[in-house]
Amino acid sequence: MKAKILVALKSGVLDPQGKAIQHALLGLGFPGVGEVRxxxxxxxxxxxxxxxxxxxxxxxxxxxxxxxxxIESYRIEIEP
Amino acid sequence: MKAKILVALKSGVLDPQGKAIQHALLGLGFPGVGEVRxxxxxxxxxxxxxxxxxxxxxxxxxxxxxxxxxIESYRIEIEP
Incomplete structure (x- = not known):
C-alpha cells in the first residue's frame, strides 16, 4: 500500500516560509495573493x-x- | 479562490530527505517501509x-x- 501523508502547520502558528513566498509572489507581480501556507x-x-x-x-x-x-497537524490517505 | 499546489521531485531524481526518513523509520522499528518521497x-x-x-x-x-x-513537477487544485 502507499501512504500519502500531509503535514501542515496548525492554523495560528506563524509560517515564515509561507510569508516569504507571499512576498516573493507579490514582488513578481501577482497582486491577488493572500495568505500562503x-x-x-x-x-x-x-x-x-x-x-x-x-x-x-x-x-x-x-x-x-x-x-x-x-505545532503541526497531519492527514493520512491510504492508497492501494 | 484557493490554490492547493503540490510540488514533488520528478521520479528518477534522488530524494535524500526521503532516504533519511526511510532510514529513520526503519530504525524506529517499521520494517515494511519502502521508498519515501x-x-x-x-x-x-x-x-x-x-x-x-x-x-x-x-x-x-x-x-x-x-x-x-x-527536477520537480507540480500539480494544482483550485478550490472555492
Whole structure:
C-alpha cells in the first residue's frame, strides 16, 4: 500500500516560509495573493497489504517522527 | 479562490530527505517501509474569483517561483 501523508502547520502558528513566498509572489507581480501556507507531502511505500493496518502504521509514524504535533497537524490517505 | 499546489521531485531524481526518513523509520522499528518521497504542499489564497484564471495564475507562479521544473513537477487544485 502507499501512504500519502500531509503535514501542515496548525492554523495560528506563524509560517515564515509561507510569508516569504507571499512576498516573493507579490514582488513578481501577482497582486491577488493572500495568505500562503507551506506543508510537507510525504509519500511512503508500505509492504503492509491491509488498509486499516497501513493507516495505523502511518499514524504511528506521524506521531513518532514525521509531525511535531505541538505545532503541526497531519492527514493520512491510504492508497492501494 | 484557493490554490492547493503540490510540488514533488520528478521520479528518477534522488530524494535524500526521503532516504533519511526511510532510514529513520526503519530504525524506529517499521520494517515494511519502502521508498519515501518528500514534496511541498503550498496553499495560496487568491483574490481571483474565476477558477480558470486562478488556475492560470497558479501555473505561472509554479513556473516562475514555486517549482524548479528541471527536477520537480507540480500539480494544482483550485478550490472555492
Amino acid at each position: 507551506v506543508g510537507k507531502a510525504i509519500d511512503i511505500a508500505l509492504s503492509e497489504t491491509d488498509p486499516a493496518k497501513a493507516r495505523a502504521q502511518a499514524e504511528e509514524m506521524c506521531r513518532k517522527l514525521l509531525a511535531n504535533t505541538v | 518528500v514534496g511541498k504542499a503550498i496553499d495560496i489564497a487568491l483574490s481571483e474569483t474565476d477558477p480558470a484564471k486562478a488556475r492560470a495564475q497558479a501555473e505561472e507562479m509554479c513556473r516562475k517561483l514555486l517549482a524548479n521544473t528541471v
